[in-house]
Every structure is written in structure tokens, then in C-alpha cells.
Amino acid sequence: MTHYIYLVRHGEHQDAEYGLEDGPLSGKGQRQAAAIADRLSGLTFDAVWHSPLERASETAKYVAERLPAVDPQPHALLFDCVPTGMTEETPGTFEPFFGSYSEAEIEAGGAQMADATAEFLVRRNEEVHELLITHNFVISWFVREVLEAPEWRWMTLNQAHCGLTVIAQKPGRPWTLLTHNDLGHLPHELRTGLPDENPI
Template sequence: MTHYIYLVRHGEHQNAEHGLVDGPLSPRGRRQASLLADRLSGVPLSAVWHSPLVRASETARAVADRLPAVAPEPSALLFDCVPTGLTPDTPAAFESFFGSITEAEVDAGRAQMDDAVNEFLVRKPGDVHELLITHNFVIAWFVREVLGAPDWRWMTLNQAHCGLSVISQKQGRPWTLIAHNDLAHLPVELRTGLPETLPF
């Protein structure tokens, strides 16, 4: 008996390149979501949770259109957030990122991710398959948590739009990272959202 959680970053949203904070999926984002839905169509999902932001909601709807047995539900625990501030171990290269982040935002992000871990990383009985459609930093925090890495390490974990990460827990064992940012379902031209261009 295994509990699987599929972690997906939302598809690309309209005018993201112009700094728009949220919005509907772009044509490319809709294609990404459609291919993600194809990839997950054989998974017996028991629940689909998503961030309430538009780009995540629309990605969840695209998946649900292929899997009518599950109804996507929003969760405020999956909102985009910054889960930590600077720590003594944070490399100096990351300091500039925190220049516009307030202490209140960091406190709220930390509390949110503590609650998210307590809500979702809880072993459920039987075989369970849950899909969480959320944001880059949230997925990075879950992966960091499962790996037991230092807090600042979430900053080094990036996910492409509609990239697929999978964590699982067998009865009596710790959570395990099965896959991270799997892009096999996306052609090269749809692999967007990473801070660096892949060389392949």
C-alpha cells in the first residue's frame, strides 16, 4: 500500500513575460496542461488539489476534463509563497532575491508551508494518488522536506511549467522522492519556466 503525491507547477500564464502576477493560461500553457492531462490519464487519482490562483485553477481544470471522476478543490495552503528568509547558511548569491521580501511575507510563508506539510504529508490508508497543482516555491519546499535538506535549499530546486515531481510513502517507511521535474510529456518548445535554458 503506497501513498503517492504528484506535484505539478501550473502551466504558463498569459503575459507572464511582462511581469503579470497572475492570469489565465497562455496558449502555450493550455497545451502544457493538456499534455500533462494525457500523462496523468492512467493514474487513479483520488483527489486533485490546487492553488486558488487562476493559472493553477485552469491547469487543474484541464486535468479534470480528462478525469471526470475527480473534482479539483482549491487549497489556500498551495498559494505561492516564500517559505524562508535569509539563513546563516544561505549562499551570498541568493541575498539579492530577498531585497523586496518583507519579514511579514516570510513569516506567513513559513506558517503556510508548516501547515501544508502537516496537511498533505500525512500517510493515508490504502493506495492513494493525490495531485497537487501549485507553484515553484511550494513544490521546492515539499521536495526539500522529503529529502531532509537544509531550509535554504528550496531556492536551488526549480520546476518547469507543468513539470511533474512525485513523492511517495510506503507503510512504515519515510517519504521518498520518486521523480523531480519530469518533462517527458512536454516537447522541448513547451519546456518553459526554468531560470536556465536546458542544453537539450
């Protein structure tokens, strides 16, 4: 019996280029969401959770259209967040990134991700398939946690819009990263969201 968690970053949203925090999916984001929904349509999910932010909620609606048996639910632990600030191990090149976040925001992000991993990375005694539609940094934190990497390494992991990451745990074994940022369902023109040069 294996516990599978499918992690999907939301589709591109309309206001991303204007620096706004949230907004509906862009036309390209809608196509991305439809593509990941088609990719997942052959699976049977026990639960589908999504960030309450609009871009993730709308992505979840596309999945629900193709999997009518599922009822996606918002989950506060999947909000976009910054899980850590600078640590002693964090390379100095990352320091400018944290200038736009307050200590309170970073502290809240760390608490959120501690609760999220405690809630979702729970050993199950049955076959379970869960889908989490969330944000880049949240997925990075889950992957870092599964790999037991130093905390700051979440900053070196990135997911494209509607990229698919799968983690799993078999009884008596640690969590395993099965696939990371799989984009096989997206044509080249829909592969957005990855940095060109900046590792953030």
C-alpha cells in the same frame, strides 16, 4: 499500501512576461496543461487539489476534462509563497532575491508551508493517490522536506511549467522522491519556466 503525491507546477500564464502576479494560461500554457492532463489520464486519483490562483485553477480544469471522475478543489495552503528568508546557511548570492519580499510575506510563507507539509505529508494506512497543482517554490519546499535538506535548499530546486514530481511513502518507511521535474510529456518547445542562469 503506498501514499503517492503527484506535484505539478501550473502552466505558463499570459502575463508572466509583464511581471504580473497572476493571469490566465498563455497559448503555450494551455498546451502544457493539456499535455500533463494526458500524461495523468491513466491514473485514478483520490483527490485533486490546486492553488486558488488563476494559472493553477485553469491548469486543473484541463486535468478535470481528461479525468471526469475527479473534482479539483482549491486549497489555500497551495498558494504561491516564499517559505524562508535568508538564513545563516544561505549563500550570500541569494540575498538580492529577498529584497522584493517583506518580512511579513516571508513569515506568512513559512507558516503556510509548515501547515501544508503537516496536512499533506501524513502517514496513511491505505493506497492513496493525490494530485497537487501548485507553484514552483511550493513544490521545491515539499521536495526539500522529503529529502530532509537544510531549509534554504528549496532555493536550489526548480520545476518547469507542468513538470511532474512524484513523492511517495510506503508503510514504515520515510517519504521518498520517485521523480523530479519529469518533462517526458512535453516537446522541447513547451519546456518553459526553468531559469537560464539564475538559480532562482
